Amino acid sequence: MRVLNITVTFGLGIAIGAWSASLMLKHQLDLSSVRNGPWRTLLTTGAADAGMYQRAGIAVGGLLALSKQETLYYTAFEDNSGNQLQENCTYRILGKDPDARWWSLTAYADDHYLPQNDDNALSIAKTTVERDDDGHFEIMVSAKPQPKNWISSRAAGEYSLTLRLYNPSSRVYEAPAAANLPNILRENCQ
């Protein structure tokens, strides 16, 4: 009886501890990030002064990420209206080049890896995006092919978008909530 009691006590304790740790990690970006419209960024990414929860959260969702002066990572799980990004919806991403030496936009499935599809449309970057005469771009994220600036979300399920800014200007990493970032607008869902 005593052995059973000890087993149950340890089992429950370990299960609750592991569950609460995974819950904290899941919401780490929510709790510690700076928001900019639908985008969020963690300023302590890669930094030695990151707290242990932030470090663990980054290890799970952004291992080997660089510090903010080198690269700033903005991630969006939702569109501008606050709806979760989903494979069965089409999104129009409107904006101008962010203030950085180079940038790229990539879709990731909820397991933090690239969507398992062979569409060869994994990302759009500063050097591949097509812009209009005013320098604005319109990127389409959808499961179906688009005529230009297409990122495929096929097989992504509920996904996220990561905007990487390489060598962002100091204006961006000193005030990441005020940076001029693209809007994510939902077009239609099936």
Next chain:
Amino acid sequence: MKRAVRWILSIAVIAGVTHLVAIFILPRALMTLIVFKISSEANGVNQLYLPDRITSNSRKIVRPAPDLAYAICAYDLSDGPVLATLNTSETYSSLSVFANNTDNVFAINDRAVTGDVATVLLSNEDTDVTPPAGAIAVKVPSDRGLILWRRVITSNADWPKADAARREVICVPYHST
């Protein structure tokens, strides 16, 4: 009643300890796993590993960037310092060093390279070493970790150039004379 309170308190203490240990260990455990994977692929530590170009099937490290060419070296400083280099580049490229707790302890990009190449000498905090002339000395808080090179691929046509550029970097044990 007293017994029930004691039981609940015991569960709370075990849960608290498990929670903290999991959060503390996770980054180190993941890093240890990646260092092991990379050193296995490279046939040892302090050797360069050149992964295939990133595709939707790339699953070694989370959130890989498909528009970057990577080179990786799993370093081990227990037998002495390690020398690494970064060449100049027409586009963004960088060398970054990660300790075994995932901290990005050092990074340099192509804009900071003077001349054709930047040389970085990694050593642990217990090693007293004079770096070669012009080299940047970097003290790392752990014996093991990763050096990661990134080079932007500006378009599909740029891949051969990016691939060639990452083959020029080095990661070798350093023996001072």
